[in-house]
Amino acid sequence: MAGAFPQFARKAPRGASVILHLVGRRAASALLTLLLVSIVVFTISGLLPGDAAQETLGQSATPxxxxALRHEMGLDRPGPVRYVQWLGGILRADPGQSLVANMPVRDIIAERLPNSLMLAGFTAVIAVPLALAMGIAAAVHRGGKVDRVLSLATLSMVAVPEFLVATLGVLVFSVKLLWLPSIALVSSEASLGDTIRSCALPVMTLTFVVVAQMARMTRAAMIAQLDAGYVEMAELKGVPFGRIVLWHVMPNAIGPIVNAAALSLSYLLGGAIIVETIFNFPGLASLMVNAVTSRDMPLLQSCAMIFCAAYLLLVLIADVVAILSNPRQRA
Known part of the structure; x- marks a missing residue:
């Protein structure tokens, strides 16, 4: 077979090697970016006024x-030395001790991270299909009533900040209707129904914000493909419009759509600070706020690195999907 079709025998390995090369470049770029981010995070966190020793002892402590406490915590060491030690601990999955709680940072994060992942998972299950349906429907019916209504709805959703959405949700569903709790109490002993009910308002708020952004980017990606020449050619050949959308437009729009989903979902971990604070949700974002308040640098730096790593991982996955879905890369 290879002798009968030599062109296919040559193209397949070349296409595979190109894909591996592109994926490797994206992964190397992500790792380099994460290293640069670690330097920025460590430097900026060190510029915050005050320190953990002063916060721990209070204002009545003598110089x-x-x-003495700064020396015990290692805060009097040179910055480069502390950075190398901290980075080595990060690479070993041991970011050190919390300066305030006096316990391993890894244990503190392990207690909060599942809650943030659960909140992000609930939101993604609802927001992603809803945003895709809205974006695709608006693109297919662009210029019509459906497009105008959905565009107006997404613009309105983008214009409303999440703290206002959360506040209105509490006023309506907690204070007025008494349907949902205003504080998200998450416990490992709670049932699935109680957990869903407790997380309903935070999930609703995050979904409100994420859907608007993702739907608009999905609409733009679909319209860009609908305006392509191959769509007009398929219509001239008599191919049904639904088949064109499902079998031609959607596969070519997967890359931009996945990028839109990755950018929106990255907000669920790093951008949920306001939502977690309003609902007193025991997640990683609220833990980072507490670390800033108490000047707990190892905890603050570890939370920041987790958010950055999650964002870069989502972007990397989106890039890989875009590469694999591009027929020119497989040629």
Whole structure:
């Protein structure tokens, strides 16, 4: 077979090697970006006024007591030395001790991270299909009533900040109707129904924000493909419009759509600070806020690195999907 069709025998390995090369470049770029981010995070967190020693001892502590505690915490070491030690601990999955809680940062994060992942998972299950349906429907019916209504709805959703959505949700569903709790109490002993009910308002707020952004980007990606020449050619050949959308437009729009989903979903971990604070949700974002308040640098830096790593991982997955879905890369 290879002798009968030598062109296919040559193209397949070349296409596979190109894909592997592109994926490797994206992965290397992500790792380099994460290294640069670690330097920025460590430097900026060190510029915050005050320190954990002063916050722990209080304002009545003497300078000698503060200096002694700073030495015990290792805060008096040179910045480059502390960065190398901290980075080595990050690479070993051991970011050190919390300066305030006096316990391993890894244990503190392990207690909060599942809650944030659960909140992001609930939101993604609802928001992604809804946003895709809205974006595709608006693109297919662009210029019509459906497009105008959906565009107006998404513009309105984008214009409303999440803290206002959360506040209105509490006023309506908690205070007025008494349907949902205003505080998200998450416990490992709670049943699935109680957990869903407790997370309903935070999920609703995050879905409201994420759907608007993702739907608009999905609409733009679909319209760009609907305006392509191959769509007009398929219509001239008599191919049904639904088949064109499903079998031609959607596969070519997967890359931009996945990128839109990755950018929107990255907000669920790093951008949920306001939502977690309003609903007192025990997640990673609220933990980071507490670390900033207490000047707990190892905890703050670890939370920031998790958010950055999650964002880069989502973007990397989106890039890989875009590469694999591009027929020119497989040629």
């Amino acid at each position: 000698a007591q503060v200096a």
